[in-house]
Amino acid sequence: MSMPLPGRTLVDLDGDALAHCARHLGARDVASLAMACRPLRAAAYCDAVWYHLYRGQWPFQQVPRGALGIRELYIRRHTEVHQMKFDDPLSSIYYLDPTEPTPSHLMLDRNGVWFSQGPVVKRLRLGLDMELVETYRTHSARITCMRLFPLIDTPLYRSDAHRNEKALATSSTDRTVRLCWKGQSRCYKGHSGPVTALADKLLDDGECKILATGGEDCTIRLWSMNTRAKKHPLISTLHGHEKTLSLLSVAWHKSSLLVSSSKDTKVKVWDTMAPPSSVSSSCVGGAHLNSSGPPIAIKCYESLCYIAAGSEVTAIDLRTMKKASVLAPRNQRILSCEMLPSEWLICTGIKDKALLWDIRKSQELKHTVAELHSDGPVTLLHLDPYKVVMGAPWDGQVHVWETRTGHLVNRLSCDEPVKSGGRSTMSAMAVDGCRIVTAGSSSTRGSLLHYQDFLRSSVPVALPGKEVSKFWGSQEYDDED
Incomplete structure (x- = not known):
């Protein structure tokens, strides 16, 4: 055998x-x-x-x-x-109705662009030309915040056919929150004033997914995403803030903890697993930022929470609610802020530049990696391990800088470069990997969205005074394939 x-x-x-x-x-x-x-x-x-x-x-x-x-x-x-070091991206422009409001919120999804105009949200399908495929007219007043949540992470997920779909959450000054997905929608009512904040992620109390919202009524509302709670979705109302809620973020190390910040720069941490009857005990920590301005950005990573407000970025240890560090960019008001704690980087936009910081230095003094100069106030920022992308509203241009070296690698126009003879402005920007979309207006062509994808690019960018790499040649078919 x-x-x-x-x-x-x-x-x-x-x-x-x-x-x-x-x-x-x-x-x-x-x-x-x-x-x-x-x-x-x-x-x-x-x-x-x-x-x-x-x-x-x-x-x-x-x-x-x-x-x-x-x-x-x-x-x-x-x-x-991913550093957008090319001159020939796939480019598509979508012209908007000049009688409609300028886009104020902009998000770039896997195969679509989402943007708001007043009370309306629209979605464009990406391709050789952007195509309007959905319009949501569920609000009666201006939209204040937008979030996209993977459908697979919610109880709304039904089959693998929807694996890559997203659920859209919007808040509005009409006091409501709307959730839309796959042609369906749900309305959350309960706030007594405009809703000003949506949590950046869904809370998880071990039994169901929870959407947290905050408003001018100084309360935080917790809404169940469970389909069985459709008629009575409100789980609890959290009281404790004295001013309008500015930002909400789910703790990185524990998905049932919610961090909230209000316009008076007070920060609170809430345990959403606490019984609804013990709302007063839901608050498990608090801190005050002593800042000269309201919070504009928040990011939780590990047990820390980074909050940008006034002229400082403060890191708070959520276990003790004590300040772990403070970053102060030369006593200048921070207009925008992007945080990448996993890479020890924070980028702050001020009146004439963006500052890239290494946050590994302890105590009050931080190390500035680079100063990225701008022709105007930097109110639009993106930061990832490859690049810093920044824009000034009245400049109409996007500047791309290399994260590791701080070198300028490209300049992108909000309008078509060959047609941008007049003055152009920019109102919003979204970046995803090697793709970017900007919303703006031109004095000659009206409001528009400009989408650029660098994945298939081949012509290296030529910047004044900078040698152009000849590493990448022209695109060809390879006979070996």
Whole structure:
């Protein structure tokens, strides 16, 4: 009787076999395999695997022939694309009705753009041309805040066909909150004044998902997302603030804790798992920022909460409610702020520049990584590990800076560059990876949305006084594929 053949495991695969399997994997999946064990690391880093990933991401881009391995080429190309270092992005412009309000809220989704105009929300489908596909007229007054929540993270999720869909939450001065998804909607009523804040994430008390809202009535309302609670969604009302709610954020280390901040710069932490009958005991901590202005940005990471208000960014330890650090950009009022605590970076926009900070320095004094100069007040900001994107309303231009070096890498126009002969302004901006959309207006062409995608770009940007890299050539088909 013949002996059975020994079984083969994943670590027995060579680079070519793993490359064949990688047709169903992305770069992150391959990187995860590389961290599993040493044999898989060697196979996952081979050129065959990364050649397939490169061609899958950029099918019309010839793989450069150079000293670097294909994996290094992939990483460099990926980095430069995400830093928007090209002159030929896929560009699409959508012109708005000049009689309608200027967009004030703008969000960029996987395959769509969401924006508000007064009491109305619209969604555009992305493609060669942006196409209006949905209009929500559920509010009777100006929208104050918008959020998108993955449908799969809510009780509203029904099937895998909706895996990539989002639920839209909006608050308004009409005192209501609306939730819209897949052609359905729900209205939350309870605030006695305009609703001014929506939590950045859904709370999770272990049994259901909860949406937190705050308003001019100085209260926080907790709404159940459970479909069984459709007729009576209000779970509880939290009292304790004396001024209008400005910001709400869910704690990073515990998803049942809610951090709230009001216009008088008071900060409170609430335990949403506390019984509704003990509303007074729901508040488990408080602090005062001693700031000269209202809060404009908030971000929770690990056990810390970073809040920008007045001329300071304060980090509060949510376990003790004591200040962990204070960042003060030269006593200048902060107009915008983006925080990336996982990379130890904070960027603040002031009257004529943006300041990029390294927050690893302790106590009061922080280290400024770079000063990014602007022609006007920096009210629009985006920060990620690759780049800082900033805009000034009256400038009509977007400036892109490299996060690691602080070097200017590109300038983008709100309008079509060849047609922007008149003055243009910008009212909103949203960035997602290598994609950006801006809302603005031109003195000659009216209000518009400008979408740009750098994923398939190939022509390096040429900035005055800066040498242009010739690393990336023209786009070609590769006969080997």
